[in-house]
Amino acid sequence: xxxxxxxxxxxxxxxxxxxxxxxxxxxxxxxxxxxxxxxxxxxxxxxxxxxxxxxxxxxxxxxxxxxxxxxxxxxxxxxxxxxxxxxxxxxxxxxxxxxxxxxxxxxxxxxxxxxxxxxxxxxxxxxxxxxxxxxxxxxxxxxxxxxxxxxxxxxxxxxxxxxxxxxxxxxxxxxxxxxxxxxxxxxxxxxxxxxxxxxxxxxxxxxxxxxxxxxxxxxxxxxxxxxxxxxxxxxxxxxxxxxxxxxxxxxxxxxxxxxxxxxxxxxxxxxxxxxxxxxxxxxxxxxxxxxxxxxxxxxxxxxxxxxxxxxxxxxxxxxxxxxxxxxxxxxxxxxxxxxxxxxxxxxxxxxxxxxxxxxxxxxxxxx
Ligand code: NAD
Ligand code: TYD
Numbered sequence: 001x002x003x004x005x006x007x008x009x010x011x012x013x014x015x016x017x018x019x020x021x022x023x024x025x026x027x028x029x030x031x032x033x034x035x036x037x038x039x040x041x042x043x044x045x046x047x048x049x050x051x052x053x054x055x056x057x058x059x060x061x062x063x064x065x066x067x068x069x070x071x072x073x074x075x076x077x078x079x080x081x082x083x084x085x086x087x088x089x090x091x092x093x094x095x096x097x098x099x100x101x102x103x104x105x106x107x108x109x110x111x112x113x114x115x116x117x118x119x120x121x122x123x124x125x126x127x128x129x130x131x132x133x134x135x136x137x138x139x140x141x142x143x144x145x146x147x148x149x150x151x152x153x154x155x156x157x158x159x160x161x162x163x164x165x166x167x168x169x170x171x172x173x174x175x176x177x178x179x180x181x182x183x184x185x186x187x188x189x190x191x192x193x194x195x196x197x198x199x200x201x202x203x204x205x206x207x208x209x210x211x212x213x214x215x216x217x218x219x220x221x222x223x224x225x226x227x228x229x230x231x232x233x234x235x236x237x238x239x240x241x242x243x244x245x246x247x248x249x250x251x252x253x254x255x256x257x258x259x260x261x262x263x264x265x266x267x268x269x270x271x272x273x274x275x276x277x278x279x280x281x282x283x284x285x286x287x288x289x290x291x292x293x294x295x296x297x298x299x300x301x302x303x304x305x306x307x308x309x310x311x312x313x314x315x316x317x318x319x320x321x322x323x324x325x326x327x328x329x330x331x332x333x334x335x336x337x338x339x340x341x342x343x344x345x346x347x348x349x350x351x352x353x354x355x356x357x358x359x360x361x362x363x364x365x366x367x
Contacts, residue, residue: 017069018044021092023077023125024099025049026056028207029145032245033096038064040249045069047090050099051076054354059346060206077121087128093136096252097125098145103210104172105362108304111171118175119182126186133192142194143252144183148237148264149173150198153307160198161313162260169305187258195255197247200264200312203332204241205339209351210358212236216275217340218347220282220293227363230302232272235309239265240332243325250323261321264312267329272297281337300363 020037024030025048038046046069050056064070075082077099086092099121101107101114126142133140151160152167168177186192203213219226247263255261269277279293286293317323327335340347 018094019047019090019092020044020094020096021047021049021086021090022096022098023049023121024056024097026052026058026060026072027098027102028055028060028204028211029202029241029244030098031057031060031206032204032241033098033248034061034070035064036242036245036249037096038067038070042069045071047071047073047092049073049075049077049086053101054358055102055208057206057350059349077124078116080120080124080127083124083128084131087132091132092129093133093140094143094252095125095129095141096143096145096248097122100176101172103208104149104170105210105303106358107170107172107175109361111175114171114175118172119178122179123182126182126192130186130190130192137191137193140193141252141257142183142186142192143248143255144180144194144196145248146180146196146198147173147176148198148200148262148310148312149307150177150180151310154309154311156309159311159313160262160264162198162262162316169307173307184258193257195251195257196260197251197255197263197317198260198312199244199247199262200237200239200310202241202244203238204336205343206346207241209347209355210362212271212274213238213278213336214340214347216278217282217337218351220279220296221286221341223296225298226275226279226296227298227300228272228275229300229306231299232270232275233308234271234306235268235311236271236274237264237266237268237311238274238329239263239267239325240327240329240336243327243332246326247317247323250321251317254321256320261317262312262314263317263323264314265325265329266312266314267325268309268311277333278337281334285337285341 025034107114151164168174187194207214209215209218282293
């Protein structure tokens with residue numbers, strides 16, 4: 001009898017745990033969010049749903065893959081009946097949605113994948129949540145992780161606030177804007193409990209080297225040209241990825257249903273200045289003469305429709321939910337450089353195979 005009760009008790013406990021579906025957990029930001037939730041919250045059951053596209057990599061999660069409260073599920077959010085059946089089977093009561101096609105240059109080259117994953121994939125999750133949550137909705141949350149790029153491009157002196165009008169200008173940002181609108185529509189129309197955050201550019205460990213910082217570090221290390229789009233005058237607001245994961249944690253637990261929170265580093269850099277800083281750090285780390293790495297800087301054809309400047313005002317998040325970035329940029333960048341230098345195997349594995357084809361296509365004839 002005692003045995004029977006304890007199994008029943010176990011089942012009951014498993015069902016009373018928060019059952020959180022994290023999508024895109026094998027990607028850059030998603031892997032930091034999964035790691036944080038699995039390690040900080042042993043009482044939550046974390047399911048990581050990821051298609052493992054070129055950007056998804058289970059090596060990002062080796063340190064948590066054996067945890068009792070973690071399960072990986074390989075699957076595609078674009079497959080509607082699959083997503084529905086997963087919700088019906090596993091009874092998720094919370095979603096943290098990060099799965100997306102995330103690179104602007106790829107969206108210029110092939111927009112349809114962005115429409116499918118970022119828009120259709122998001123609606124599939126919203127529908128599954130709406131159908132499955134029913135009367136339990138008060139206990140549930142659909143957290144949509146988005147980008148500041150939905151707001152468009154800024155002139156000097158302005159900042160994005162939560163009420164800034166949407167003005168997306170690339171297929172990537174338009175697809176994310178569309179998904180944000182749909183999430184809000186499900187809140188307004190069906191009362192689905194949602195929260196959205198729009199974050200600035202992230203940097204840190206495990207970022208795929210199609211994005212500026214890991215691409216530049218990898219090229220410097222291998223003494224390859226550093227491709228700078230246009231004149232290098234575009235400005236981005238950089239946030240350490242673990243600080244973004246911390247913001248997602250705070251918003252997940254304390255964010256108001258139906259609200260949007262901007263997340264950013266108040267840390268603006270012109271691309272060319274940031275690249276020069278990385279060159280200097282790498283000269284030191286690689287034991288090269290000062291100025292050696294900067295010789296690799298090569299100005300190439302500008303990105304089509306290249307947004308000039310992004311900069312976030314995160315005062316709502318700081319004021320209402322008491323979040324603030326934990327690291328100074330210098331410290332975060334030094335940590336990041338050290339991680340890439342110490343993880344050559346990771347870099348070699350993600351840059352083998354299809355990366356070379358991508359690189360050739362993107363940069364082969366860009367001058
Ligand atoms: P990423 O490209 O590194 O990872 C995306 C993950 O989603 C990958 O693991 C991939 O396999 C998975 N995925 C893609 N299509 C899928 C599909 N159809 N079904 C299931 N899984 C799929 O992206 P990231 O940089 O970690 O960004 C994560 C989220 O954060 C995205 O929604 C992005 O828009 C948003 N965001 C990113 C940044 C940034 O600076 N990187 C800033 C703000 C917001
Ligand atoms: P990226 O990391 O692609 O992020 P996003 O475009 O989403 O902000 O690019 C950051 C900035 O760096 C952006 O202004 C484009 C620029 N950039 C280059 O100059 N060269 C490159 O090879 C890449 C990938 C980006």
